[in-house]
Each structure stands twice: as structure tokens, then as C-alpha cells.
Amino acid sequence: MSLHPKKVQEDPSFDKGAVLRLFAAMPDGMIVLDAMGIVLYANDSAHRMFGGRRLLGKNLGLPIMAGESHADIEVIDSAGRVGCAELRAATFDWLGQPATVASLRDITERRALERQLALAGQVFENAREGIIVTRPDGVIVSVNRSFTTITGYSLEEALGNTPRLLKSGEHDRAFFERMWESIAGQGFWHGEIVNRRKDGSLYPELLSISRIQDGDGQVAHLVGIFSDLTQHKTDQAALEEARLQLQQSEKLLEEIERRYTVANSPVLSVVGGMYGSAPLSRSAAGVFDELVHRYGRTLELAVENLAFKVDNPVSDQLRELADDLGYLQAGARDVAELHAQTLTRNTKGIPAAKAKAMIEEGRFLVLELMGDLLSFYRKNYSRVPAAAHPERDSTTKALHSRAKKGST
Amino acid sequence: MNKFRLTLYVTGHTPRSEKGIRNLQRICAEELQGTYEMTVIDVLEQPQLAEDQKILATPTLVKELPPPLRRVIGDLSDTEKVLLGLDIAALGGANERKGK
Numbered sequence: 001m002s003l004h005p006k007k008v009q010e011d012p013s014f015d016k017g018a019v020l021r022l023f024a025a026m027p028d029g030m031i032v033l034d035a036m037g038i039v040l041y042a043n044d045s046a047h048r049m050f051g052g053r054r055l056l057g058k059n060l061g062l063p064i065m066a067g068e069s070h071a072d073i074e075v076i077d078s079a080g081r082v083g084c085a086e087l088r089a090a091t092f093d094w095l096g097q098p099a100t101v102a103s104l105r106d107i108t109e110r111r112a113l114e115r116q117l118a119l120a121g122q123v124f125e126n127a128r129e130g131i132i133v134t135r136p137d138g139v140i141v142s143v144n145r146s147f148t149t150i151t152g153y154s155l156e157e158a159l160g161n162t163p164r165l166l167k168s169g170e171h172d173r174a175f176f177e178r179m180w181e182s183i184a185g186q187g188f189w190h191g192e193i194v195n196r197r198k199d200g201s202l203y204p205e206l207l208s209i210s211r212i213q214d215g216d217g218q219v220a221h222l223v224g225i226f227s228d229l230t231q232h233k234t235d236q237a238a239l240e241e242a243r244l245q246l247q248q249s250e251k252l253l254e255e256i257e258r259r260y261t262v263a264n265s266p267v268l269s270v271v272g273g274m275y276g277s278a279p280l281s282r283s284a285a286g287v288f289d290e291l292v293h294r295y296g297r298t299l300e301l302a303v304e305n306l307a308f309k310v311d312n313p314v315s316d317q318l319r320e321l322a323d324d325l326g327y328l329q330a331g332a333r334d335v336a337e338l339h340a341q342t343l344t345r346n347t348k349g350i351p352a353a354k355a356k357a358m359i360e361e362g363r364f365l366v367l368e369l370m371g372d373l374l375s376f377y378r379k380n381y382s383r384v385p386a387a388a389h390p391e392r393d394s395t396t397k398a399l400h401s402r403a404k405k406g407s408t
Numbered sequence: 409m410n411k412f413r414l415t416l417y418v419t420g421h422t423p424r425s426e427k428g429i430r431n432l433q434r435i436c437a438e439e440l441q442g443t444y445e446m447t448v449i450d451v452l453e454q455p456q457l458a459e460d461q462k463i464l465a466t467p468t469l470v471k472e473l474p475p476p477l478r479r480v481i482g483d484l485s486d487t488e489k490v491l492l493g494l495d496i497a498a499l500g501g502a503n504e505r506k507g508k
Contacts, residue, residue: 037479050464060464061479064489071482074419074466080455082419085465087482 029085029104031055032094037062040094049085049106051077063089063102075104083108130205132224138162141221150205150228152198163224166195168202179209183222187211192229204229249367280325280334281341287328288338294321295369296342302361303354318365322372326380335373339366412436412444412496413473419466420452428467431484439491471496 020041023030029046031039042055065071070088077083085104092101124131130147134140143158151158151166158165171193182189188210194202207226214220281288298321301312325335343362347355416432418425429448436444451458451466461470471478471494480493491497 036476037481053464055464058462058464059479061468061470061481062493063482064480064486064493065483066485066489072424073481076419076451076458076464076466080459082452082466087465089482 029106031060031102031104033060033062033100033102034094035062035098035100037100040099045106046104049075049077049083049104051079051081053078060102063087063100065089072107073104084111127225129225129227132158132163132226134163134222134224136219136222138164138222140165150197150203150226151195157198166197168194168196170194170202183209183211193226204233246364246367249371279337280328280330281337284328288334291321291324291338292341292345295338296346299342299346299358299362299365302365303357306357306361314365315368318369319372322369322376325369325373326376330373332370335366335370339369410443410474412440412471413447414444414494415447415449415461415470415472417449417451417458417461417463417466417468417470420450425450425467428469428484431490432469435484435487435490439487439496469494 023041023043026043027045029049030041030043031046032041034040037059039055039058039060047053047055063071065087070086073085073087074082075085084107086107087102087104089100089102092099094101124142124144127144128146130150131142131144132140132147133142140158140161140163143153143155147158148154153165179189179191188208190208191206192204193207194204196202205226206229207224209222209224211219212221212223280291294317298314298317301317302314304310305312305314325338328334330338339362343359347358350358414432414436416428418428432446432448436446449457451463465481467484468479468481469484469490476495478494480490484490
């Protein structure tokens with residue numbers, strides 16, 4: 001370099017033109033303003049920041065800022081686009097008059113990046129999934145709030161540790177070898193894993209591990225994102241149990257239907273032989289009405305249980321009802337009719353949502369009632385000899401009085 | 409006494425815009441003793457108005473009345489600098505402060 005700073009400062013040939021060329025070459029916008037804020041000079045960078053807008057003679061305004069620091073401002077270019085700039089200013093003497101030199105540093109990209117980072121930070125902290133960030137050697141460099149919620153370990157406890165902190169001992173070496181092979185080969189691993197919380201309890205989680213590379217393609221970090229599957233597994237188990245119960249009830253229902261419809265069924269030979277196939281609603285209309293009334297109340301209680309999380313003794317009432325139906329030698333068809341009539345009566349003139357709840361809850365109720373009725377027959381059938389079977393009429397009378405007693 | 413007519417140009421509903429508005433409200437309330445008319449214009453909502461007034465940057469605070477017309481840009485949190493930039497001799501607060 002031929003330029004020597006000391007020599008330049010002392011050189012009388014260092015003229016105003018050179019200073020302006022220096023200004024022009026600066027990457028920051030440089031603007032000289034008069035005492036009223038009118039632009040006396042602006043360099044190329046300043047013109048670029050304002051989208052090529054003519055600045056000379058325009059009133060930008062006098063820069064002010066708190067203390068001696070800078071102020072962030074928005075600059076509006078000729079197309080109306082808004083950019084961000086860091087404004088600094090100093091007063092000086094410009095060609096014999098007091099002036100202000102303002103420097104503008106374009107921080108539009110930096111601000112956008114900061115906003116992105118802030119957003120990423122918010123997403124990281126507020127994600128419902130637990131997030132672990134480690135160095136390539138596995139040392140944890142960051143975890144989010146959900147990590148702490150799920151595992152019980154705070155950020156401070158996790159930092160500097162490795163994810164082995166959560167090791168449950170439930171997986172063998174081959175499992176982890178496959179995991180690391182996948183991360184090394186494909187760049188990610190996804191699957192279920194059982195880990196251990198700080199309190200020692202085990203929990204299943206769905207985990208995704210991804211490699212994060214830096215600009216040179218080197219692995220910079222590993223990120224693990226996981227969700228606690230405990231609730232999911234519990235829900236799944238409850239769902240499976242409900243499905244099995246439903247299946248069982250349906251089987252019972254089929255069995256009742258079969259016993260009452262197959263001609264050579266022993267039940268039908270006893271019951272059907274004695275009373276034929278007249279429906280209860282016709283052969284014992286009064287009692288049937290009472291049963292509809294009772295079943296209707298039970299249905300209301302079941303819906304209440306569902307809506308208000310109370311514990312009305314629905315199952316007990318259904319068992320009593322099934323016993324009475326059993327004494328009446330009722331069949332599946334009678335139960336179906338009882339159910340249909342009750343629904344018709346109880347859903348009349350009530351809000352649609354309540355009617356829907358009643359119909360949905362009714363499906364379970366009728367299956368339970370069928371099951372109870374079958375249990376009644378299973379329990380009592382063998383002990384009731386054909387000759388000693390009570391007459392439907394006498395049973396009807398007995399039940400009638402019992403139903404009346406129950407309804408008061 | 410002539411009313412001060414002040415217009416603040418901001419860009420969007422950002423924290424910086426909010427801060428600028430709060431600063432101006434404070435300056436008006438403390439220093440101009442009810443003799444002011446204050447308008448806030450969002451250049452994103454009224455770009456033509458900003459263009460007509462040749463607004464180059466925000467926040468820009470313009471004193472339209474009484475003359476002389478003055479503009480300042482930047483951080484409005486320092487009351488004395490704002491009043492000086494707008495060529496306003498404060499009516500109350502600043503003088504009181506000086507008297508202390």
C-alpha cells in the first residue's frame with residue numbers, strides 16, 4: 001500500500017473531492033443535513049436505501065436520539081417499501097454553516113433475522129413436544145419447557161448431560177445401534193422409545209431425532225423432538241376395552257336373539273311353547289308401560305352421569321329391570337321394543353343435543369340390559385322346571401305392584 | 409395563543425410506533441398544556457398522505473403550526489431534544505425544570 005495514514009493527513013493535496021469520494025464509497029448511507037433537516041448531501045448508499053429516490057433538497061428531518069446512542073428508524077423507498085436502519089448523527093461545520101451528518105446502516109435483514117430467531121425461540125419454548133438439542137458428541141446444549149414438564153429435569157439439570165440421563169434400560173444395545181445407524185445414514189430416526197423420568201417412572205414417547213448441519217455440511221447439532229405417549233396409550237387401552245365390551249355385549253345380544261328365534265332352542269321350547277310369541281307390549285300392556293317409564297328414568301340418569309360426571313346407580317337399575325323382564329319371560333324383541341318406545345317418549349320436545357346424547361347413551365344401555373337379561377336366564381333357567389314356570393299373568397301382577405312401588 | 413399542530417408519522421402497529429406515540433402524548437401533555445392538536449398517521453395505512461408530505465422515514469414528527477415548519481426523526485424519548493428540534497419553547501414543564 002502506498003497510502004500511509006499519517007502522510008495522508010499531512011498531505012495538502014488531500015482535498016474536499018477526496019473526502020466526498022471517501023463518503024461515496026462508504027457502505028453506510030451518509031447524509032448531510034442543514035440546521036432545518038434539509039438534505040445537503042447524500043452518498044450512493046443512502047440513495048440505494050431510499051430506492052433511488054432523489055434526496056437533495058428534501059426535508060428528512062433533524063435526527064434526534066436519546067443520549068449519545070443511536071435510534072432505529074424505518075426508511076421508505078421510492079416504491080413505498082419499508083426498510084429498517086440504524087441512525088447515528090453528529091453536528092459539524094459544513095462549508096461554513098452548522099450541519100448534521102447522519103449515518104444510516106441498513107439493518108433490514110438483521111431485523112428480519114432477529115424476528116425469525118425470536119419466532120423460532122417462541123416455537124421452541126412453547127412447543128407441546130419436548131425438544132432436546134445436543135452437540136454431535138451428545139452433550140445437551142438446550143432443552144425446552146415441555147422437556148422439563150415431561151421428564152422432570154430442569155434446563156440446568158439437563159445442560160452438560162447427555163440424553164442417557166433419560167435411559168430406561170428397556171431397550172437393548174441393538175436397538176440403539178439401529179437408531180444411530182439410521183441417524184448416520186439417513187440423517188434421522190423416528191420411533192417409539194421408553195424413557196425414565198427424574199422421579200424414576202417410565203414413560204413411552206414418540207421420538208424424532210434429526211441431524212442439523214452447518215454451512216460447511218458438518219454435523220453441528222442433533223435435535224430430538226418427542227411427545228409423551230402415556231395418555232395416548234391409556235386412551236388406546238380404554239378404547240380397546242370399550243371395543244371389547246361392546247363386542248361382548250353384541251355377542252350376548254346375538255345369543256339372546258338366537259335362543260329366541262331358533263325353533264329347537266330349549267328356552268323357546270319352554271318360554272315360546274308356553275306363551276307363544278306375543279309381544280309383551282300387547283300381552284301385558286300395563287306392565288310394559290311401567291317398564292317404559294322405569295327404563296326412561298334410568299336412561300335420564302345415564303345421560304346425567306355423562307353430562308355432570310355424577311354416579312347414579314344406572315347398572316343396578318338395569319339389573320333390576322332385567323330381572324323383571326326375565327320374570328316376564330321377555331325376549332330380545334321385547335327389549336328392543338321397550339328401548340324404542342322409551343326413546344320415542346323421552347326424546348320428544350327436548351333439545352336436539354340432549355336427544356342425541358340420549359340416543360347415543362341408549363345404545364350402551366340397551367346392550368347392558370340385554371346382557372343382564374341373558375345373565376338372568378343363565379342363572380335361573382336350569383332351576384326353573386317347565387311345569388313349575390310361573391304364569392305370565394301372575395308374574396305380571398306381581399311386577400305391576402313392584403313397579404308401582406318403585407315409581408313412588 | 410396559537411395552537412401547536414403536530415403530526416407523527418409511524419409505520420404499522422409496532423412497539424416502536426407505540427413508544428413514539430406515547431412519547432409524543434407525554435410531551436404534549438406535560439409541555440404544551442392543552443394548546444395542541446396531535447395527529448398520528450400510519451404510513452402503511454395512508455401511504456399517499458406520507459408520499460404527499462414527502463415523508464422519507466419514520467418515526468417523523470412534524471410541527472406544522474405555528475411556523476416555522478420543523479421535522480424531527482428518530483427517538484422521541486428525550487423531551488428537550490424534541491422541543492429543541494421542533495423549535496418550540498416549552499410552555500411549562502421545561503421552564504420549571506430549568507428553574508429547579
